[in-house]
Amino acid sequence: MASRVQEEDFDVGAEIGALTRGRTEIGGVAVFIGVVRDFIEDGTEKAPAEIRGMTLEHYPGMTEKMLSRIEEEANSRWPLLGSLIVHRVGRLDPGDNIVLVVCAAAHREDALQACSFLIDWLKTKAPFWKSEQTAQGEKWVKAKESDDALAARWEEG
Template structure:
């Protein structure tokens, strides 16, 4: 299990290499990389600042990761989430899931992103020409996360 909350950028290729090096039971790796958009809610965004509560954030990410491991046969998982001031195009989050089974890798990665969006304690503030604003939770994110309650465990490969 690897969970990191950091201000520094990450190298996606290097992270995948580190996760898979000399691990020949892995049949597939699924990756999701979240980026800062330059348009949000129809407005230009010049930067986004992400804040978190150290300690609590890592514990919650570890709990989310443990739930994914309970549901799918995963060889490994990596969750990296950045904080601080980020500009459009900057990487915010990396989720890697590795499994012998591609379906497990895909589904668990999707699950992790859905739950990160709704259950991880991060606060986002966007800088726009109209002024700074806090990003509100979206009903669509809650709906996406709720769908995983309907399929609590991986059916098999």
């Protein structure tokens, strides 16, 4: 189990290798990579607005705490053999990596579900904020209700 917040890019292959090397009990690895998209759809018929870049801000201290807690929760729900969250902050360009979630398990369903859970909870519980640069200027990204609904799927009770 490990989570990191960093400005630098991450090497997906190297990160997976570090998690799985020599671990022959692992039968499946699920990976989610969030990437900076170059457009925003506003839900209307209008052409999507172009995104020129993005800045990610976070709450140092609380972010790390929340990431660890979310990861602990995933490990308590699924029998994972390894997990990793890497989230970037600072200025990013379209095409740049934002976030990496890796889950390894003996069986694929545990790895896939845990990975899906981790990114859903991260998106609604970890204190990160995106600001997008468009031709119309800089705008803070609004939280989406659809993300809350995805995260709520995993609530217990």
